[in-house]
Amino acid sequence: MSVIPIPRVLLYLPSVSATLVRGSHREVAGAPPFLPWWEEAFRRAFPEDVRSALNRQAHAPPLESAPWALRVIKRLLPRFRLEEGYEFAYAALKGERRCLLPAVLVQGMLSSMGLTSGVYTVYESPEGKRSNLGHAVAVLRLGKGDYLMDPSEPTPFPKHRGPFVATPKGLRFAEPQHAPDGAIVGYRTREGTLTPDPVAPLSFPYLRSQFYYYRGEQAKGGVFRGPSTPEGLPRSEAMLRKAVALAPENPLAQYVLGPTLRKEGRLEEARVTLERARRLYETAGFVPPGVEAALKRL
Secondary structure: OOOOOOOOOOOOOOHHHHHHHHHHHHHOOOOOOHHHHHHHHHHHHOOOOHHHHHHHHOOOOHHHHHHHHHHHHHHHOOEEOOOOOOOHHHHHHHOEEOOHHHHHHHHHHHHHOOOEEEEEEEEEOOOOOEEEEEEEEEEEEEOOEEEEEOOOOOOOOOOOOEEEEEEOOEEEEOEEEEOOOOOEEEEEEOOEEEOOOOOEOOOHHHHHHHHHHHHHHOOEOOOOEOOOOOOHHHHHHHHHHHHHHHOOOOHHHHHHHHHHHHHOOOHHHHHHHHHHHHHHHHHHOOOOHHHHHHHHOO
């Protein structure tokens, strides 16, 4: 299985990455263009331009280059913001970040250095705290294993306990087997334990879907953000339907669409959507408690 196709996001900004940036700027008026902002912000923060720095880091050992990419993110995007930090446009406008955007940018820097990389979502933190696939991390693949990279963590290569990965059988919740240095040398799934080779990061359509998921989740007056309003709920629904259309296999988008429809009074549609989400979770190997709780509220 191939790695996620987001190569050279900072050097050349190919069509797949440009699609993410364009989608973000359509949602946020008045933001400066992302790539020129990024290059200028890098020049202000470091004593060289970004292209030269990436070329230099390409000749360093990968386990040194990878932490460097994390430092870049923390320097250029110092502010965490749950509501807006996933947008490229708000990165350029306010220097904000949320996990998905930094994961994509770290992956782009690693790829620009010639390193094999991608993005996972995770459902269990290094401390064992579980969430519902709302956190994204970059992954660096080396011959000795896979290294997770998370700008939200204080140190490189955190040992997240629950990545959501692509396998030959489909998307799966996995339990990683870590080497002492943090490398993942095996993934335990419902079908058994896999070496890293047949495991792949999330596809580009899935990642694009996740950006739209956040837009639906964080719509002001929508399903979760503030009191729901007649304007906010349709916004949440539209963004979540876009997320589902881009990646029907995205269980989180399917799941949150259910409560959105329930709040709009469309109970039967909500039930069908939540049952579809539950089947996706069951196939992947884990059903978050919130899914069953949402079904019981109908």
